Amino acid sequence: MSEDADALDENLCVGSCERCPALVDSRSQIVEGVGPVDADLVVVGEGPGANEDEAGEPFVGRSGDVLDEAFRDAGLARADVRITNCVRCRPPDNRDPRTDELANCRGYLEAEIARLDPDLIVTLGKVPSEHLLGRSVGITAESGDVVDARLGKASRRVLLSVHPAATLYDRSQRDGFFETIARAADLIGASEGSSGQSRLGEF
């Protein structure tokens, strides 16, 4: 087991970390992943914003409201989904996490996902999509695609999505985002009227 896997507690939390000096300065707390440790579905965002930094929970601001609405529409309960981020500390001035910061936090994310062993990961936006896939992603064009990504020792199914915030500044992204989350529910067999069987094998 990696050092980062050992660092996670039974709730898959890091607890303390000082690897990224700029983030240690800008955060008020570490924002850990939330949700069941046996969730079938994991959504991965970029990193906490101001609201999340204050609340200590991912996706609680306006983006979180959109995400919750899309979950409800898809027949998913937020409480059943593991919600986490590529970096667990708020970058200053809401800038994107830097490559070194993403790398510093990657072991925690890989360890979290290894322990969860989910049916499906949804990447919310360009940053987590590129981080998990290790290539550049045209997120608007690729949103809704299911691809395989190597995470730690395992290959994982990843459904690419635009970030929920994109729907706030570009209304035309909303239907596509909701359809992608509905697709996630379908893929894990959680959508209404589903037989309960995962259809991942079809993709």
Ligand code: URA
């Ligand atoms: N945006 C993210 O990518 N993650 C959060 O937790 C909140 C907003």
